Structures are given as C-alpha cells and as structure tokens.
Amino acid sequence: MHNTTHTNRLIDETSPYLLQHAHNPVAWHPWGPEALARARRENKPILLSIGYSACHWCHVMAHESFEDEGTARVMNELFVNIKVDREERPDLDRIYQSAHQMLANRAGGWPLTMFLMPDDQTPFFGGTYFPKEARHGMPAFTDLCRRVAGYYREHRAEIEAQNDSVRGNFQRLSVTSPTAGVSVAPHVLTRAREEIAGQFESKHGGFGQAPKFPHPTTIERLLRHWHGSGRKDEQALHMARFTLHAMASGGIYDQLGGGFCRYSVDEYWMIPHFEKMLYDNGQLQALYADAAIATNDAVFRRIAIETGEWVIREMQSPGGGYYSALDADSEGEEGKFYVWMPDEVKSLLTPEEYAVLAPVYGLDRPPNFENHAWNLHVFQSPAMIAQTLGITGEEAAQCLTRARQKLLVARERRVRPGRDDKVLTSWNGLMIKGMARAGRLLDRPDFIASAERAFDFIRAQLWKNDRLLATHKDGRSHLNAYLDDYAFLIDGGLELLQARWRDGDLEFLVELAETLLDHFEDKTSGGFYFTADDHEKLIHRPKPASDDAIPSGNGVAAQVLLRLGHLLGATHFLDAAHNTLVALWRDIERYPSVYNSLLAAVDEYLHPGEIIVIRGTGQPLADWRQAAAAHYAPSRLVMAIPDDAAPLPGVLAERVARGKVTAYCCAGLSCSAPITEASVFYALFGKNGDAPQTR
Structure with a gap:
C-alpha cells in the first residue's frame, strides 16, 4: 500500500509508473506547461527523473529517496521536480539519454536523473541512480542536490558555456544531409556480417560480454544473411542458432510460464533482471517462429508457441490491447515470484518427477540466485537424464512436462509481480507482428485471432481524428504518437494481412503511411523524425537510425514503405524509403551492424522480394x-x-x-x-x- 499522507500532481496521470509516485512527499509534476512555467517563474532548475514501472533500480531509488521526507524537503526546496515515464515519453528519454552521454562521456540508463535549465530545459548535470547515503564512490543524493543547486547559483557563466556546447552537439546530431553521389550498395551487408562475427561470444552465445541482451535484430540479420547467401553461409546460421538455443535454455527465459526477461546479468544467460517487456517478446516470438521454419527446429517452435500462450494468458487485456510489462519485483524482492527452493519443489512433485526435473534445471547444484535460491536454467536435456535413470527419452520428456505444469500451478498461488497495464501503440505493433507471424508459420489460428483483437483495439481506441495516439489506460487514450507507433503498427498490420485478409485493414495501413509521410518525413534531407511536425517543441528533434532494445523507427519505416510501394505500385512510398537510406547512409556505412533494421531495408531495396x-x-x-x-x-x-x-x-x-x-x-x-x-x-x-x- 502507498502512503497517502501526500498527494502530488501525478495523481491524475494514466501511467502506472507515475501513479507509483503520486503519494511521494516529493512535489512531483508530470512533464507539461505547468511545470515548465513554474521553473521559469521561480528561476529554479528542473530535476528530471525518468524511469519505468518494471525497472528494479527505479524502485530502489524511489524507496530510498523519493519516499523519504527529508530527501523530499531538499528536492522541493531546490528544484521543480518532474517525473517522466520513458515508455509514454520516449522522445524525452531519447533526448536526455543523449545529453547524459554528452555530459558524462558514458551511457545512461534508468533511473535517469538530469538537472535542467529552467528557461529552455537544456541539461547541465546528470547521472542515473544515486543512493540516499554516500557509498561506492557515489555521493549521497541530498548532498548532490545541494551541490548542483549551489553550482547553478554561483557558476552561471560556466553553465551557459557548457550549454552552448550541448546545443551545438544536438545541432550536429540533427544533420543528415545526404552526401552527394551516394548510392545504396551491398557492401554494408557483408561488413555487418563481419562485425557481428567479431562480436559473437562463441562459448555461451550472444554478442559481447555480460550483461547480455537478446539483440533480436542482430540475430535476424544473421538469418537474412544466411538466406541471402543461398543458405551457404553456415557460420552465420550457426551464430544465430547457437544464440537462440542458449537463450531458450537460459534463465532469461521463463522455463515454466514462457516469455523472456529483459536481459541476463551473467554470460551464461542464467540469471536475468526479471522484468518481462512486451517489446522483447514480440520481437523474439517472430524471430523464433522464423528460426523454427528456417531450421525445422522443434525447440524454436516450442519457444515461439509458449511465448505466445504466455502473452495471451497474462498480457492481453479484455479489450484486446496488449499490456506493457511485468515487474521484476514482488513482495519487495527481485525475482521472488520465479525462483525456487528444492524442498518446495520436492513437496510438489513425485520422486520420479523430481528425479528428472532437478538435474534438468540444476536443483541438484549449488544455488545460482543470490546464494540462496534457484532460478530454473537448463543444464541437461531430458534425453541425457533418461540414460542416467534408465528410462526412455519419451518417458523423461513426459515426466518433465508434468513436473513443469505442477510447478506453474503452484507458482500461480504466489504474490505476482506488478503489471504495467497501459497499452502502447508501438509495442502493440511489435507484438501483433510476432503473434501474426507465429500464427501463420506455426499454424496457430488463436495467435492470429489475438493479433487481430489487438489491431482492432488500437484502431478503435488510439486512432482519433486521423492521427494515432501513443498510450491508453483506463479508457483514456492520449499523447501524440511517435515514429515508432506508426512504423511498427504498419509492420504488424502487414504481417497480419499475410496471416488472414480482412477488408479495410490495408486501407488503414495506407492511411497510416500517408500520415507518416505528411507529419514525420524530413522533406529536405530524407528520413523520418521521431516526433511529428506539430509536436511540442523540445531542445532536439531526433531522427533515430540505430537499433537499440527495439528496432529503429527509420529502419522499419523504410521496410514497410518499400513493401507498400511495391504492393500498390505507389512510387511516392518507394521514393521516401530510398531517401531515408540515402540520408542515413553515412551512419550505416560507418558501423553497419548497429543499423540492422536499416540493413533489412537496404537488402530489400537492392533485392526486392x-x-x-x-x-x-x-x-x-x-x-x-x-x-x-x-x-x-x-x-x-x-x-x-x-x-x-x-x-x-x-x-x-x-x-x-x-x-x-x-x-x-x-x-x-x-x-x-x-x-x-x-x-x-x-x-x-x-x-x-x-x-x-x-x-
């Protein structure tokens, strides 16, 4: 239960994350005209805190500092405090994460803590998580607040000089004028393949060292490259298959309920941060379905199906839209919902079932989670256990299936992690694509029906006055949509039409594409801005090119415009896709493997499917x-x-x-x-x- 002694301006918001802070003693504002005007009027710096509901360290900082009366008094005295849900306002998150990189010379993260000028919201200092008490070389948060406020009062000239540099950096980021004589060429596809091979971690799968993220667009690039080689590049296929198998066997995958957690903290994919995000699972369901068809691998088929069943069971609203996330924490502890003790497992299973399940998931080994509990991670296959136990592989597999079901039923009685039940248009687009593709490729009409329900929900609730809105909760849709909302929804809709034709859907996708061109396209230099031309004026208007946890909006936009252009014979869609690739070509050529979504568009531009x-x-x-x-x-x-x-x-x-x-x-x-x-x-x-x- 939240302490309701205090109520701040977040109480009227729809975001579950913002509502978690509505009873903090901190006088939080949502981002908006009221807060910005107050900062200018009182000449107070803005303390901007950006996070999201499933973020473990966001919860830690909230509990340590934002729920603390003494810390709140310092914050309220020195700053105008603004809290932002990065999932509802990805525009602000993109801008201020970039600013953190400029100011700190290192990547940001969440919670993001930035201090902004009151007049134009230019950041002059920032960081991520700060502890309540000084530790590990980090200052106490209240001490930091006092030092930042003092620096703002006493060093305005230095701050203004730094702000000029930040503004200049943002201006340079905005320049994407096409290089004269640029032509889209295939060498970037080969270079990306080489770069990915250099990043591949051959012992445990994945790319780079811990923490390990799924990187769906990288694996998709490998599968595309293998297919484009006439299925001759076996090394590309190996990197993709090995990584997909490692993740499917790892603790990053919910071995009982299906679905993937955000990332693994170790190199083995064993222990995740336990939040489950819709955007990961939409991409991974589509990827595993593709891999199942490409390789005829039953494990990949099972993972795609279990993930889809989990989404329908736990993440689809009664109205049809898909919810956003499940929290990492329950009862104040990260992972508590998911981890096990051997004695509890023994009490739920027959001796025969335990004899199979324990060595499969490592319950016969030392604890792997914080030295006291076990997160399920596949150490041995049922077939290997069968040999040891003197039973058939089929008997072992059946035993494991029964045991998993019993544990899942028992787990359902636990206190569940919180669920972020807002419906985001962009993430729904990714999930619609995953469901529709898995439904089509794996013959699951229930998945196709689920995708149709979500698509119809978005069209009914978030398409208003010929424009998309970004978020919906409790009957309220609001916030102007972003590039990702349009691009991902068109992509999901095209996949859905391939699964089952419905009159009116294609016309809606064309309308979305026309709106994308009208309000997001850079008509001068090519490519698409993240925000519409009538969006709130911010210190920077990003034009995102690289993939991160989700695909690049420009990459997906270029892909869907190529497909719509060829399908309909609509040359203005083809021209917009071409202009996007040319505008971003310098970036693509510099380091191709971080632009895998754009590379998919390059591939389809050079070799129309x-x-x-x-x-x-x-x-x-x-x-x-x-x-x-x-x-x-x-x-x-x-x-x-x-x-x-x-x-x-x-x-x-x-x-x-x-x-x-x-x-x-x-x-x-x-x-x-x-x-x-x-x-x-x-x-x-x-x-x-x-x-x-x-x-």
Whole structure:
C-alpha cells in the first residue's frame, strides 16, 4: 500500500509508473506547461527523473529517496521536480539519454536523473541512480542536490558555456544531409556480417560480454544473411542458432510460464533482471517462429508457441490491447515470484518427477540466485537424464512436462509481480507482428485471432481524428504518437494481412503511411523524425537510425514503405524509403551492424522480394497461400485475397479474380504472367520454398 499522507500532481496521470509516485512527499509534476512555467517563474532548475514501472533500480531509488521526507524537503526546496515515464515519453528519454552521454562521456540508463535549465530545459548535470547515503564512490543524493543547486547559483557563466556546447552537439546530431553521389550498395551487408562475427561470444552465445541482451535484430540479420547467401553461409546460421538455443535454455527465459526477461546479468544467460517487456517478446516470438521454419527446429517452435500462450494468458487485456510489462519485483524482492527452493519443489512433485526435473534445471547444484535460491536454467536435456535413470527419452520428456505444469500451478498461488497495464501503440505493433507471424508459420489460428483483437483495439481506441495516439489506460487514450507507433503498427498490420485478409485493414495501413509521410518525413534531407511536425517543441528533434532494445523507427519505416510501394505500385512510398537510406547512409556505412533494421531495408531495396497476390475462394485459396508462405523467405510478402473482397487500392485493383485460384507473382514492380495451375504455382517453390528471384 502507498502512503497517502501526500498527494502530488501525478495523481491524475494514466501511467502506472507515475501513479507509483503520486503519494511521494516529493512535489512531483508530470512533464507539461505547468511545470515548465513554474521553473521559469521561480528561476529554479528542473530535476528530471525518468524511469519505468518494471525497472528494479527505479524502485530502489524511489524507496530510498523519493519516499523519504527529508530527501523530499531538499528536492522541493531546490528544484521543480518532474517525473517522466520513458515508455509514454520516449522522445524525452531519447533526448536526455543523449545529453547524459554528452555530459558524462558514458551511457545512461534508468533511473535517469538530469538537472535542467529552467528557461529552455537544456541539461547541465546528470547521472542515473544515486543512493540516499554516500557509498561506492557515489555521493549521497541530498548532498548532490545541494551541490548542483549551489553550482547553478554561483557558476552561471560556466553553465551557459557548457550549454552552448550541448546545443551545438544536438545541432550536429540533427544533420543528415545526404552526401552527394551516394548510392545504396551491398557492401554494408557483408561488413555487418563481419562485425557481428567479431562480436559473437562463441562459448555461451550472444554478442559481447555480460550483461547480455537478446539483440533480436542482430540475430535476424544473421538469418537474412544466411538466406541471402543461398543458405551457404553456415557460420552465420550457426551464430544465430547457437544464440537462440542458449537463450531458450537460459534463465532469461521463463522455463515454466514462457516469455523472456529483459536481459541476463551473467554470460551464461542464467540469471536475468526479471522484468518481462512486451517489446522483447514480440520481437523474439517472430524471430523464433522464423528460426523454427528456417531450421525445422522443434525447440524454436516450442519457444515461439509458449511465448505466445504466455502473452495471451497474462498480457492481453479484455479489450484486446496488449499490456506493457511485468515487474521484476514482488513482495519487495527481485525475482521472488520465479525462483525456487528444492524442498518446495520436492513437496510438489513425485520422486520420479523430481528425479528428472532437478538435474534438468540444476536443483541438484549449488544455488545460482543470490546464494540462496534457484532460478530454473537448463543444464541437461531430458534425453541425457533418461540414460542416467534408465528410462526412455519419451518417458523423461513426459515426466518433465508434468513436473513443469505442477510447478506453474503452484507458482500461480504466489504474490505476482506488478503489471504495467497501459497499452502502447508501438509495442502493440511489435507484438501483433510476432503473434501474426507465429500464427501463420506455426499454424496457430488463436495467435492470429489475438493479433487481430489487438489491431482492432488500437484502431478503435488510439486512432482519433486521423492521427494515432501513443498510450491508453483506463479508457483514456492520449499523447501524440511517435515514429515508432506508426512504423511498427504498419509492420504488424502487414504481417497480419499475410496471416488472414480482412477488408479495410490495408486501407488503414495506407492511411497510416500517408500520415507518416505528411507529419514525420524530413522533406529536405530524407528520413523520418521521431516526433511529428506539430509536436511540442523540445531542445532536439531526433531522427533515430540505430537499433537499440527495439528496432529503429527509420529502419522499419523504410521496410514497410518499400513493401507498400511495391504492393500498390505507389512510387511516392518507394521514393521516401530510398531517401531515408540515402540520408542515413553515412551512419550505416560507418558501423553497419548497429543499423540492422536499416540493413533489412537496404537488402530489400537492392533485392526486392516477391510480392505474391493470390485471388480465389475457400480451401484452394488457403492451400496456395500456405505453399507460398510456409517457408523462410524474409523478403516475401504473400496476400491471399478472397474473390469477394472489397475494391482494392493501387495496382492491386488489377489483380482480379478469374473464376479460379490465380496467383500474381512480382519482384519489385516487375511481374510474371498470372498463374492459374496449381502444379505451376507449387513448382515455383523448391524444397526450401525459394522462388527463383527470392533473397
């Protein structure tokens, strides 16, 4: 229970994270005109604190400092205090994380603690987590606050000189003018492959050392490169498969309930920070479904299915939208919901079940979580245990399945981690894509239905006055949408249309794409800004190019515009995609492997994938769609459109029904003659599903 002695201005917000701080003694404001005007009027610096609901260290700092009366008095006396949910305001998070990098010469993180000028919100000092009491070389937070406020009063000239430098750095970040004579070329794809190989950690999988993050776009790049090599680059496939297997076996994956945690603190993927984020799981579900089809690996299929089942069970609202996150903590302890003690496990299982489960998940080894508990991590396969126990592999697998189910039922009785139940448009786009792709590739119509419910929720609740909104909670949708909201929703919608055609969906995606061009495109230099042209004026208008935990909005925008442009014969979409690649080419060429989403667009720009439109009815239409869509072909777009569909936009109107199933196969804007014979159509696809022009 929150202490309700105090109530601040966060009480009227929708963000669960902000509401967690609504009864702090700190006089928090949400970011907005009232807080900014007060700072200017009182000439007080702004203390800006940015975090999110599932962030463990955000909770620690809140408990130590923001709930403390003495700390709050210091903060309230010296600053105008603003609290921001990074998930609702990714624009502010991007800007001030970049500023932290400039000021501290190191990456930021969360909670982000920045001190801003009251007149124009330029940051002059910052950090991340600060303890209440001085320790580990960090000052006590109240001492830091007093020193920052004193420096602001007494060293204004030095601050202004530094601010000029910060503004100049932001100005340079904004310049993306295309280099004269730039042409998009394939060498960046090979260089990215080489860079990724240099980052690959061959002993335990992944890229780089601990802490280890999933990096879905990096693994997708490897699979695309393997496919583009004619399936000859076995090393690229190995890096992808080895990493996917390591994560699937690791404690980063919820071995009982499905779904992935944010990252692993160790090199083994064994102990995660236990928050579960929708954006990770949307990307990873799509990736594991792709890998299952590419490699025919049953483990990858199981992971994609279990992740989807977890999302439907725990992360889909009654209205259809997907919730944002599950907290790392429960009952004030990180990971408490997920970890086990052997005696408890023994009490829940038969001796035979325990004899299998314990060595599989390491309960027969020393504790791996904070020296007192066990987080489930696959150490041995059931087949290996079967040999030791003298039973068949099938018996061991069945035993493990029963044991896992019993533990899951028992775990459901525990106090659950908090759930951030806001619905974010961008993250829903990622999850819609994951569900629709897994549903299509793995024959799970319930996943497709789940994706449709989420897509319909976004359209009904977050599409207002011909513009998207970014967030929804408790019946209230608000905040202007960002680049990611538009790009990811179009991407998810295109995947959904491949899974099941519905009249009206394509027209909505076209409307979203037109709005993207109207309000986000840099008409002078190319590419897309993160915020719309009528967004609140901030100290910087980012144009994000690199991937981080989520794909680059520019990369996904370029991909979907290429696909829509080829599907509809809409050259203005193709031009916008081309201009994006040219505008960001200098960055891509400098270090290709951090721009994997843009590289996917480069790949599809240089080697346009097939656009296969099938017209027909009933089971024959479904059979033809399955033949074209059931293989790993990352650049292929397959639309199975019933004969009685509503009138179609663009050149799709020419893909007419002919009284029998008919396929129109194109690569880019070049098309073959219509195909009406099943044998001819099926012959297009070899054993790997590769049509002649596929990449």
